[in-house]
Amino acid sequence: MTAPEDHDYDVIISGASVAGSAAAIMLARRGARVALLERRSDPAAHKVLCTHYLQPCSYPVLDELGLVPALEKAGAVRNEARWYTRWGWIEPKAAPSGPELPYAYNIRRSTLDPMIRSHASGTPGVDLLAGHAVTGVIREAGRTVGVHATGPDGPTELRARLVVGADGKDSPVARFAGIPAKSHENERFSYFAHFRNLPLRDGITHSWFLEPDVAYAMPNDDGVTVVAVIPDKKRLPAFREDLEGAYLDFVRALPDGPAIDAAERITKITGTVNYPLHSRRAGAPGVALIGDAALTSDPLWGVGVGWALQSAQWLAEAVAPALTGRGDVDRALTAYARRHRRGLAGHQHLAADYAKARPFNPFERLMFSAAARDAGMARHMHLFASRIIGPLRFLNPVALARASAVNLRHRGGPSPAPVHLPHPTP
Incomplete structure (x- = not known):
């Protein structure tokens, strides 16, 4: 395993919407050095096609992030x-x-996305690189060790012990890393x-x-x-x-x-x-997928934002000790992928079946x-x-x-x- 000082960061995250920003905050708080790349330069950028519904399963994550008071103040x-x-x-x-009864919040992404992104950019240990798009991954000995990206100053190369795809259902990181998607028609x-x-x-x-x-x-x-x-x-x-x-x-x-x-x-x-349903293996050598990059479900259930937050938390809990203690990151990624599958695969199976538009x-x-x-x-x-x-x-x-x-x-x-x-x- 390459020593941390030979890397620009401990973690590179592609995508600074809900999943990526949440993961950046939680990993940085656990001592990791995080590069948070966002292809859009506008700080108010947000996802439009969304139910704007944060399932109650996400409340513990919102609480850990410290966002509950801000959500309440914003009128969620x-x-x-x-x-x-x-x-x-x-x-x-x-x-x-x-x-x-358990609850979370209804809040528009035009309110939520800038809020959580700003929270991430103000977290010590997080470098928000706006206007940076991943154009490829760097692989050595069968493992992803960094990314190629383009930004305001042109092409650049960043290396890290872990690359995270938080870049949506069509995830470029998953594509570049060769992680296929299983799809179900909607x-x-x-x-x-x-x-x-x-x-x-x-x-x-x-x-x-x-x-x-x-x-x-x-x-x-x-x-x-x-x-x-x-x-x-x-x-x-x-x-x-x-x-x-x-x-x-x-x-x-x-x-x-x-x-x-x-x-x-x-x-x-x-x-x-x-809008087909996609699922991918959530972890591979040097790579993790969170949010829609790992699992895109049927929008009628309103689970996307909640699962984005949960997967970010699961990833941080699984990999942070290895990232900050020079442990085996890939073994931690295997544990993360197992937890992701155990938590969400059953729900996704039922959603895919109901997406057949049957009674x-x-x-x-x-x-x-x-x-x-x-x-x-x-x-x-x-x-x-x-x-x-x-x-x-x-x-x-x-x-x-x-x-x-x-x-x-x-x-x-x-x-x-x-x-x-x-x-x-x-």
């Missing part, structure tokens, strides 16, 4: 939620004698826009599971509400014919939907018609229907939807038995059918 909305199903609304509430597409003066009941997030179509409305900072529609691709021709008309008709037809016509739209309608399967029907009928099951659903618990705990035998008992009490009533929105006429 604590994210309670309710979900519409054919059996009625699932409305998780804290137990009368229990603790409050049979839904999505469009969203931001509104003012769009009140939601109780001021909390609403989601609609219409089997197979999905939609959500999320209150954010500064009184802005994000409204997204995520339909089956069978509806795509109508949206291509008249995007605004199809989008508005879809929202107007939502059961108990928001009063979209009374609100002020403050952004254009934007989105994507092809609920029998297990989903059992759990969603019970959650709409029973407060305890609604809390259990909240823990899973918040990614506090994984699929095995969500579908454990005790939970399945309780869901079955709840539904047996409702046996004999009419069996509701899925709500299908009318197809817009081009």
